[in-house]
Amino acid sequence: MDTVQPTKVSWLWEPYVPVGKLALLDGDPGIGKSWVALSLAASVSRGRSFADDRRHGSRPRSVLYVAAEDDPADTLRPRLESVDADLSRVFVMSADAVWHGEGGLGFIRRVDQHLGRTRAQLLVIDPLHAVLGSVGSTQQGSVRQFLLCLGDVASRRSCAVLCIRHRGKSRRQGAIHSGLGSVDFVAAARSVLLACRHPADPTRVVIAQAKSSLGPQDASHVFAIFQPGVDWCGRLEVSADDLVSGVTSLPRSGAAEFLRAQLENGEQASTDVFRAGRDAGFSERTLRRAKGTLRIEAVRRAQRDAPRGSGQWVWRLIDQDGHTWENAVWPS
Template structure:
């Protein structure tokens, strides 16, 4: 065996060393020149604000369908209590447009087209008869409540169906869209949350602006609470409802003795577009068209204040009356539906439950597929006594 103690590594030339340092430990070639300078990272392109040059924008006049009342491309709200005739008033407006008839203040309506979205009234037994009572041209008025979603029918949802709604408005050149009621097409939304309401109404108002369609949305108002409450504060829900709308109409009782049906007033409580017109008086016999009676005797604000002063009542009195009205036909109702109706009326659920304890209301539990449902109904004898009285 050779003596390794005397072994010496071979001498390498400068060229050999330069060649070897050009490889890393894995035998991959390494650059032998100076290290490249780092390249700057490409900046992500972000959205930017583009100020508008106002010199390039021509001023436009408000495009009125009904001067002072109904404007193209704007969101309007019509507020009132249940039974105040809000839906009938909206149908009267749509019918007038469909024939180019006369407005209640004497002006002339343009000939137009209307789309009605009724979430509460039946189409065959309520909407169509009312249109005929007001001599509408039903070839120029349509009704829509549902979406065809991949073969499945569902209610129109303003939180996600704005684009589909806009397509229909543009394709059919509708001048008026009636949403009755507005909250009926906001499923799952918190109607008392400012942000949630604005997230729905802002795109809706923008759609109206793009299409030039006047939007008339129906809303319920709360119970009168004295003279200190402003009209817009009576709309049930967040203040954003009244804030986003450009015009807000309201109805109120019109005082005075008449031989015919009770008279009411219709007025504008908010307008961002023009001076508010005078309130108008109207009345309606059962199953008949609205009759207009000229200017109201007072402003709509004064009439609303007057209607808000009521004798002192306990909350339980309101809850008792609410339950008798709701269950008076003898049909059982889900407790959850009663609770929602009470919320809309501004009555606390605990007050409703206490009032129910003093009424002949039967409560029963029904189990279906392992899920419990609770029903409330007036007992048959109490329904009979109510009918007699």
């Protein structure tokens, strides 16, 4: 080992999606896994930071998206446009386009060729089980070989690989084992993420980390799907195991109580909320995390003819009779 030069881990989204490694995103059908992947793809294509992570914006890079279930024309392109992706940098392939009847290791060879041509920094496989071919999701020896080869491609191409899986029927095991297939999937992945409904708000989804091999696990993230796009609502102090076990309530922090009192009489500019929060002893980061535990949305207020991106962000509580999110936009 004295000849090995130590290197730092590179991230697309720290500590959830590492570059040159495999990551899993598990969740029930229809929960919003593809929306998360497309939102991440859009951020990579624009060189933006992802969700509320301000650390990892970089120059725009290409994305290779393998789609086995969603149609590129009527589903993927409209969704990519809604999350403001640079379409010239997102390369979408249906599973048939890369299989050519092979699947499994043949799929990896063809994806490797496409990564070489596109120089993509992110590869999304949606869903993973659709490209296994004859490997099968429960054949441990074959699965291990498939994942070793996929991991080698990720490392050699310096490409983050995000594999999407459906959850299994059994909910008795912990979050780390909730996805379909062999335990080898979890063993090979350096990060395992889980998408579940928000315990206190069924209109929102929580992304929690069930495994992190490259660093300490971080807080969960909350988002809502609306038309058009994804609203990242902040962080939430709840674990993946809590979500799997069916926790139905969350403790309210002092910051959450502060936000509720601050906004109960109407919306306020986010800058005013942060200023009042500092006076009350709460950091901006704490307030953003507390925002994820409440029904709060962020809306940009601007004049009708104002340039795109101008205006002032305001926070407001969502009314209790059910908000449709029809006016929601990207959060501040």
